[in-house]
Amino acid sequence: MKIGTPKEIKNNENRVGLTPAGVSALVKQGHIVYIQEGAGVNSGFSDELYLKVGATLLPSIEEVYAASDMIVKVKEPIEPEYRLIKKDQLLFTYFHFASNAGLTKAMIDSGAVCLAYETVEKADRSLPLLIPMSEVAGRMSIQEGAKYLERPNGGKGILLGGVPGVKPAKVLVLGGGVVGTQAAWMAAGLGADVTLADISLPRLRYLSDVLPKNVKTLVSSEYVIAEEVKTADLVIGAVLVTGAKAPHLVTADMLSTMQKGAVMVDVAIDQGGCFETSRPTTHNDPIYTIDGVVHYCVANIPGAVPYTSTLALTNATLPYAIQLANLGWEKACEASEELRKGLNIVKGEIVYPAVREAFLG
Numbered sequence: 378m379k380i381g382t383p384k385e386i387k388n389n390e391n392r393v394g395l396t397p398a399g400v401s402a403l404v405k406q407g408h409i410v411y412i413q414e415g416a417g418v419n420s421g422f423s424d425e426l427y428l429k430v431g432a433t434l435l436p437s438i439e440e441v442y443a444a445s446d447m448i449v450k451v452k453e454p455i456e457p458e459y460r461l462i463k464k465d466q467l468l469f470t471y472f473h474f475a476s477n478a479g480l481t482k483a484m485i486d487s488g489a490v491c492l493a494y495e496t497v498e499k500a501d502r503s504l505p506l507l508i509p510m511s512e513v514a515g516r517m518s519i520q521e522g523a524k525y526l527e528r529p530n531g532g533k534g535i536l537l538g539g540v541p542g543v544k545p546a547k548v549l550v551l552g553g554g555v556v557g558t559q560a561a562w563m564a565a566g567l568g569a570d571v572t573l574a575d576i577s578l579p580r581l582r583y584l585s586d587v588l589p590k591n592v593k594t595l596v597s598s599e600y601v602i603a604e605e606v607k608t609a610d611l612v613i614g615a616v617l618v619t620g621a622k623a624p625h626l627v628t629a630d631m632l633s634t635m636q637k638g639a640v641m642v643d644v645a646i647d648q649g650g651c652f653e654t655s656r657p658t659t660h661n662d663p664i665y666t667i668d669g670v671v672h673y674c675v676a677n678i679p680g681a682v683p684y685t686s687t688l689a690l691t692n693a694t695l696p697y698a699i700q701l702a703n704l705g706w707e708k709a710c711e712a713s714e715e716l717r718k719g720l721n722i723v724k725g726e727i728v729y730p731a732v733r734e735a736f737l738g
């Protein structure tokens with residue numbers, strides 16, 4: 378199959394859909410891989426690295442789309458790309474259709490086959506192509522939180538791990554899913570005094586078995602959160618209620634009981650945020666302060682570490698890309714329920730129930 382990876386043109390997107398390792402694997406299986414010149418540079422992969430493993434470099438995005446049967450990328454196509462997409466072309470990337478009517482219409486009109494990373498689903502209902510980005514965001518949340526706890530950055534000036542003779546910082550993690558677990562690991566590794574709250578008792582039992590001893594677990598409730606935030610130096614918001622806006626676990630009233638210079642990182646901001654006072658921020662302007670509490674609410678946290686994020690994402694996408702390339706999308710989706718769940722729009726028709734509901738009722 379002819380496979381193409383264009384350079385991402387969405388603002389601030391530095392990841393790339395295929396790494397040299399991915400190209401190497403596809404080329405070894407007899408496929409032709411087109412990479413747009415410079416596509417990997419922001420993730421640390423030069424054109425030379427792609428050439429060495431057998432990619433064909435093309436100078437423009439137009440040529441990549443025109444030459445390829447399957448496009449493997451990261452973000453949903455944006456407007457300048459719509460006219461480049463060909464009828465029957467397979468697009469394997471994040472789409473997030475339900476929140477984007479313009480994109481949905483454009484993809485229906487294109488007659489392409491849209492297989493969305495975010496809805497590829499395993500039998501246990503986990504989402505293997507979303508997990509890597511949650512892992513990155515969870516780990517990053519502590520790194521960013523630690524940074525903004527520093528006095529010159531607006532925080533109270535406390536070191537997460539303390540030092541011998543000085544207490545460590547208190548970190549409260551709300552939600553013990555993928556993001557929360559990774560955040561708790563990182564904070565515990567730095568020596569902080571960590572508390573993780575979740576509504577699922579079985580999940581807390583599991584986490585209390587596997588997490589280090591400096592992580593305590595609590596059943597999440599309004600009362601417990603109101604008490605815990607009073608003494609927390611760093612609060613991480615990592616809850617998810619599938620298909621719904623995040624609940625406001627830390628209210629504006631609770632904020633006024635918190636310490637000045639405490640930091641709140643709302644990772645759930647992409648679902649509306651789990652602190653009442655959260656609003657989305659960007660990597661260029663990541664924080665703001667209310668009641669003396671620093672808020673970090675970047676909606677695309679993994680974007681700050683494109684090298685790690687690209688590798689994490691492509692480690693997960695490549696096995697599926699290989700199946701699609703080897704069998705073609707129809708046979709691959711017949712053979713794999715996981716991939717079949719990824720089909721969102723097929724040749725002009727919305728086939729994913731939640732997207733159909735969002736637009737056709």
Ligand SMILES: NC(=O)c1ccc[n+]([C@@H]2O[C@H](COP(=O)([O-])OP(=O)(O)OC[C@H]3O[C@@H](n4cnc5c(N)ncnc54)[C@H](O)[C@@H]3O)[C@@H](O)[C@H]2O)c1
Binds near residue numbers: 508553644648676
């Ligand atoms: N900002 C970013 O860059 C970025 C990146 C990746 C993920 N996210 C977001 O992070 C959030 C968490 O993602 P995840 O992959 O960890 O989800 P997940 O489904 O793995 O975990 C969510 C957890 O929240 C718990 N929960 C639900 N309601 C709760 C409550 N009231 N109190 C405490 N816990 C509660 C659930 O029991 C579950 O364990 C999502 O909103 C996701 O979209 C953001």
